[in-house]
Amino acid sequence: KAGVTQTPRYLIKTRGQQVTLSCSPISGHRSVSWYQQTPGQGLQFLFEYFSETQRNKGNFPGRFSGRQFSNSRSEMNVSTLELGDSALYLCASSFAGSDTQYFGPGTRLTVL
Amino acid sequence: DQQVKQNSPSLSVQEGRISILNCDYTNSMFDYFLWYKKYPAEGPTFLISISSIKDKNEDGRFTVFLNKSAKHLSLHIVPSQPGDSAVYFCAASEYSGAGSYQLTFGKGTKLSVIP
Numbered sequence: 001k002a003g004v005t006q007t008p009r010y011l012i013k014t015r016g017q018q019v020t021l022s023c024s025p026i027s028g029h030r031s032v033s034w035y036q037q038t039p040g041q042g043l044q045f046l047f048e049y050f051s052e053t054q055r056n057k058g059n060f061p062g063r064f065s066g067r068q069f070s071n072s073r074s075e076m077n078v079s080t081l082e083l084g085d086s087a088l089y090l091c092a093s094s095f096a097g098s099d100t101q102y103f104g105p106g107t108r109l110t111v112l
Numbered sequence: 113d114q115q116v117k118q119n120s121p122s123l124s125v126q127e128g129r130i131s132i133l134n135c136d137y138t139n140s141m142f143d144y145f146l147w148y149k150k151y152p153a154e155g156p157t158f159l160i161s162i163s164s165i166k167d168k169n170e171d172g173r174f175t176v177f178l179n180k181s182a183k184h185l186s187l188h189i190v191p192s193q194p195g196d197s198a199v200y201f202c203a204a205s206e207y208s209g210a211g212s213y214q215l216t217f218g219k220g221t222k223l224s225v226i227p
Contacts, residue, residue: 004155033215042219043156043201048212055212090155099144099205099213103155 002027004093004104012110018079021107025072025093031055032074033101034066037088046089049074050096078109086111115139116204118218127227131189135202135218138183142204146215147176147187150199159200160187192225199223 005024013019025032033056034046045058049068066076072093078085088108092101117136125131133147143164148156162169162176162185169176175188189196202218 006155031212035217043217045214045216048214050212055210056208056214092155094213097211097213099215100146100158100161101215102158103148105153105155108153 004091004102006089006091006104006107008107009105010108010110012112013081014112015081015083017081018077019081019109020075020077021089021091021109023074023076023091023093023104025074025091026102028095029093029102030072030096031094031098031101032068032072033092033094034074034076035090035092036060037090037106038086043090046076081111083111085109113138114218115142116202116216116218118200118202118221120221121219122222122224124224124226125192127194127225128191131187131192131196131223131225133187133189133200133202133221133223135185135187136183137185137204139204139206139216140183141206142216143207144205144213145176145178145185146203146205147174148201148203148217149196150201150220156201189223192223194225194227197223197225 033048048056068074088106092103146161147159150156199220203215208214
C-alpha cells in the first residue's frame with residue numbers, strides 16, 4: 001500500500017507570495033492533518049480535515065488555510081508569506097476514529 | 113506551555129546496549145501515546161504506541177512503558193543498533209470532539225548509536 005505523498009518536496013518563495021502544498025493520504029484514510037516543523041518549536045499542529053470539513057484547528061494565523069477534496073486529498077495554502085514561515089510542512093493521514101497518524105515526507109518551504 | 117516534554121535533546125549509546133528515551137506530559141486528558149522516529153529529510157515514522165489503560169507495550173526490540181501517576185512514559189530499545197540513530201518524538205493524543213484526535217508532540221530526542 002502506498003504511503004502518504006506530498007508535493008512538492010522543496011519550494012522556495014519570497015516574502016509576500018503565497019504557496020499551495022498538496023497531500024495525498026494513504027488509500028482508505030479519510031482524516032488528514034497538517035503540521036509545521038521548525039527547529040525551535042518541534043511539530044506544531046495546523047489543522048485537521050475529515051470528509052472535506054475542517055474538524056480541528058491549531059493556533060496559527062488566518063494566513064494558513066486548507067481544504068480537502070472528495071477523494072480525501074488535501075491542500076494547504078499560506079498567503080502573504082513571511083520569513084518565519086520557512087519550515088518543513090508535514091501531512092499525516094489516519095483511519096476515521098484512529099489515534100495513529102502516518103506521515104508523508106514533508107515539503108521543505110524556504111521563504112527569502 | 114509545553115504539554116509534552118522530552119527533556120533530553122540528545123542521547124548517545126553504544127551499539128548493543130539499551131537506549132532509554134523519556135517523555136513527560138502535563139495534560140490528564142491525554143489517553144493514548146505514540147513514539148515516532150524521524151530521519152533527516154523524511155517524515156516521522158510511527159514506531160509504537162500505548163493506551164492509557166496499559167502500562168507496557170512491546171514490539172520486537174522496542175518497549176514503551178507508561179506511568180500514569182507520574183505522567184511519564186519511556187521508550188526502551190534493546191539492543192540498540194546503528195540504524196536506530198534518528199530523532200525520536202513522543203506524542204500524546206487527546207480526543208477533541210467530533211471523532212477527531214489531536215496529537216501533541218514533544219520536541220524530540222536525537223539518538224546516536226555508536227558502533
